[in-house]
Structures are given as C-alpha cells and as structure tokens.
Amino acid sequence: MAKKWITNLLLAALIVCFFWGCVEKNKPFPVQQNLVQTKVEHASGFTIQQNDLYTVIEVTSAWPGSETAFTYALIPREKLASITLPKDAYDAIVATPVKAMVVTSTTHIPSLEALGVLDALVGFPSTDLVSSAEARKRINSGLIKELGTNENINTEIALELNPEVVIGFGINNTNKAYETLKKSNIPIVYNGDWTEQTPLGKAEWIKFFAPFFQKEKEADHIFEEIEASYNQTKLLAQQAAEKPTVLTGGLYKDVWYVAGGKSWMAQFLRDANSDYIWSNTKDQGSIGLSLEAVLEKGQKADFWFNPSLHSSYEELEAANAHYEEFDAFSNKKVYSNAVKKGQTGGLLFYELAPQRPDLVLKDLIAILHPELLPNHNLTFYLPLP
Structure with missing residues (x-):
C-alpha cells in the first residue's frame, strides 16, 4: 500500500513538473521598460517602437487590402548574444546595423542614398529600372548584382550574396522566391510605402529604413526638411490668382485611366491649388473611363x-x-513624368518622387502658376517635346 502511495506521489510530482515546465517554456518574453514610440505622423502603414534592448517595426499595410500585420525585431549586434526572443514572436529578427541588404523596389533606393548607406545594397531585381546615378555606378561596377525580377528572384544569386535582410515588395504574400530565401534563414521584411495615399505619407517611410542602420536621427532630420519644404510650397500655391483646370491620364487599349479623387496625384493637384476635374471622386487609385x-x-x-x-x-x-480634340493638346499644355529617364531607361519619377514630394509640388506650381516660382528648374514633370 505504501509503495503504491509513493508511486502515485512521484507520478503527481512528475505531472506538476511537466506542466510547470510547459508554463515556463511558453512564458512570454518580458516587456522592456522605457518604451519609446517613433513619431510617425503622415504614414499609416507602419509603426516603430523602441525598448531598452531592441526596436520593433510593425507593418500594417504591406499591400492594399492586407489583413495581416508583420512584426520585425531589430537587435543591435552587440546585444544579440544576450537576447533570446521566442521564434514565433516576430516575422523576422534582424541584426543592426545591416551590412548587406537586398531591396526590391526602386522607391527603396532614394532612402538608402539619403541615409548614406547605399554601400549596403548588394542586390536588386531588374537593375535597368534604377535611375539613381550613384546606384548605377555601383551596378556598373558589379557591387549591386542583378537578381532577375521581383516576382521571380534568382534565388541562387541571392543566396550567394547572403544578405542579412531582404526588403520585400509584394501585391500579396505568395512570392515563392521569398519563401525559398526564408527557408535559408534570410529574413524577409515587407515594405508598403507604395500603399500610402498622401505625398508626405510616402516620404515618411524613410523612417522605416533608418533603424536597420541605426540612423534614426538622420531620418528624422531628412524628413523634417522635406515636410517643411512641402508645407511652405503648399502655402505659396494659395497665393495664386487663378485655379486652372486639370486633366490626367490617357488611354490604355480602350479605357482612359484618370487619377481618383483620393489618390496621391489628386492630393498633389489639390495642394498645387488647381481645379482637378475628378477631385470629388472617392477612388484612391485610378478610375477607368471611356x-x-x-x-x-x-x-x-x-x-x-x-x-x-x-x-x-x-x-x-x-x-x-x-x-x-483636347484644348491642352492644341495649346501645348501637356506635361509628362515619363520624359525624364535614367541611364538605362528607368523613370526618375517613380523612383525618387515618393521620397521628394516637395520637388513634385514645386514642379506642378511652376507649371500651373509660373509667376509664383519663375526660376524653378523642373525635376520630374516636363512639357512634351
């Protein structure tokens, strides 16, 4: 009887230890004190929070309609050995400052260049699309490798480069190349700058890149200058005596696509003090018309x-x-953002304009209200030859 009692007691002890061990194993990582939220006023697709040990970036809009939020932990290299995070707590864990990075959209390159970290870029898909003169030098010298296309990245070359992180661009979460790279322990971090609908919202994504290189102060300063320049230019536009009417877009096959009233382009035209014909529509993208x-x-x-x-x-x-038949055609008042191209045909506007909306707005005001900026040299929008 005593033997049976001792056996039951030992069994009970084992069960208690088992469950206690499970509780301890799954105990959440303690939240650090001194949490600091990075100031993000215009962008709606990401947040940045710093604690005593590391930085957490949450991307809530990796693509339009995304219902998944992605969370990334960025840990200083010198603290890596002393920090252990649950593997399932974050979608990726990245050591900083990053020394080798792959980006997948031309809109990512101006942020790296502005932060002075372009030398960390080791690979890019469709390098012919890159317009940046500095980036082209590195491409031509073999320091930035061609990786195919974003939808079909050459994973063999990417694995040879062994980047510490890939900044992904996607319209959904079904990129097979990204999955292959993740299985090889290369972190994939989504960037959703292109989903923002306001000029300053897109530009503020420079703050997303900053923690990867421990360049937060530099990013804040760069953005503050862009924001101030944009707002001053917007105020200048209000001095215009007239409000010219504006048409956008053109035919693709049998459909004419104009910018929706809640789109990035419509906001520019509103801030440039023009009368955009479709400004009252609620579309964030383009509108297909006959x-x-x-x-x-x-x-x-x-x-x-x-x-x-x-x-x-x-x-x-x-x-x-x-x-x-359009008056703007007859009067030679047609302006395009597709005239100015890089060395290999990439369009400068789609690369740099998201980061420099102040220059876009100055172009528009110089065109629509030339008396307000008589000495401005057009950066993106040029008259059709």
Whole structure:
C-alpha cells in the first residue's frame, strides 16, 4: 500500500513538473521598460517602437487590402548574444546595423542614398529600372548584382550574396522566391510605402529604413526638411490668382485611366491649388473611363498631366487622333513624368518622387502658376517635346 502511495506521489510530482515546465517554456518574453514610440505622423502603414534592448517595426499595410500585420525585431549586434526572443514572436529578427541588404523596389533606393548607406545594397531585381546615378555606378561596377525580377528572384544569386535582410515588395504574400530565401534563414521584411495615399505619407517611410542602420536621427532630420519644404510650397500655391483646370491620364487599349479623387496625384493637384476635374471622386487609385466620358468633362481643361507613357505630341497623335480634340493638346499644355529617364531607361519619377514630394509640388506650381516660382528648374514633370 505504501509503495503504491509513493508511486502515485512521484507520478503527481512528475505531472506538476511537466506542466510547470510547459508554463515556463511558453512564458512570454518580458516587456522592456522605457518604451519609446517613433513619431510617425503622415504614414499609416507602419509603426516603430523602441525598448531598452531592441526596436520593433510593425507593418500594417504591406499591400492594399492586407489583413495581416508583420512584426520585425531589430537587435543591435552587440546585444544579440544576450537576447533570446521566442521564434514565433516576430516575422523576422534582424541584426543592426545591416551590412548587406537586398531591396526590391526602386522607391527603396532614394532612402538608402539619403541615409548614406547605399554601400549596403548588394542586390536588386531588374537593375535597368534604377535611375539613381550613384546606384548605377555601383551596378556598373558589379557591387549591386542583378537578381532577375521581383516576382521571380534568382534565388541562387541571392543566396550567394547572403544578405542579412531582404526588403520585400509584394501585391500579396505568395512570392515563392521569398519563401525559398526564408527557408535559408534570410529574413524577409515587407515594405508598403507604395500603399500610402498622401505625398508626405510616402516620404515618411524613410523612417522605416533608418533603424536597420541605426540612423534614426538622420531620418528624422531628412524628413523634417522635406515636410517643411512641402508645407511652405503648399502655402505659396494659395497665393495664386487663378485655379486652372486639370486633366490626367490617357488611354490604355480602350479605357482612359484618370487619377481618383483620393489618390496621391489628386492630393498633389489639390495642394498645387488647381481645379482637378475628378477631385470629388472617392477612388484612391485610378478610375477607368471611356474616351467619350473624358472628352465631355476634360476637353476644355487648361492642363493635361501624365498622358500614359507617351513622351511627345507625335506619339500622342499617332496613338489616337482624338487626343487632338483636347484644348491642352492644341495649346501645348501637356506635361509628362515619363520624359525624364535614367541611364538605362528607368523613370526618375517613380523612383525618387515618393521620397521628394516637395520637388513634385514645386514642379506642378511652376507649371500651373509660373509667376509664383519663375526660376524653378523642373525635376520630374516636363512639357512634351
């Protein structure tokens, strides 16, 4: 009887130890004190929080309609040995400052260049799309390797480069190349700068890149200057005596796509003190219309911006004879962001404009209200030749 009692007692002790061990094993990592939230005012797709030991970035808008938030822990190299985080607590853990990085969108490159860390970029998909003169030098010298396309990254080359992190760009979470790299212990971190709908919202994503290089103060300073420049330029536009009407877009096959009233482009035109014809619509992206519908509303528009990718009046006329019916065509008031290209054909606007919205706004004001910025040299928007 005593033996049975002792056996039951030992069994009970084992059960208690087992469950206690499980509780201890799954005990959450203690929240550190002195939490500091990075100031992010205009961007809505990410947050940054620092504690005593490391930085946490949460990306809530990796792509339009994303219902998944991604959380990343950035740990200083000197603290790596002393910090152990639960593997399932974060989508990626990255040591900082990063020494070798792959980015996947041209919009990422200006942030690296502005922060002075372009030398950390070791690979990029579709390098011909890159316009930055400094980045092109590094591409031409073999310091930035060609990785194919974002949808089909050459994982063999990427693995040879052994980047410490890949900054991903995606329209969903089904990139097979990313999964292959993750299985090889290369962290994938999503960047959703392109989902922002305001000029300053896109520009503020420079703060997303800063913690990877411990450059937070530099990023804050850079953005504050851009923000101040943008707001001053916006105030200047209010001095204009007139409010010219504006048409956007062009035909793709049989559909004319104009910028929606809640889009990035519409915000620029609003801040430039113009009368954008479709400003009252609620679309955040583009709106598909028939040629007849656009003619009805936009034939008399004073200015026409972004006529698809056409870069001359001859191209416009050859594409569709009806383009000649617009007053902006007849009066040579058509301006394009597709004229200025990099050395290998990449469009400067789609690379640099998201980070420098102040320069975009100055272009628009110099075009729409030339009396306000008579000495401004156009950066992105050029008249069709």
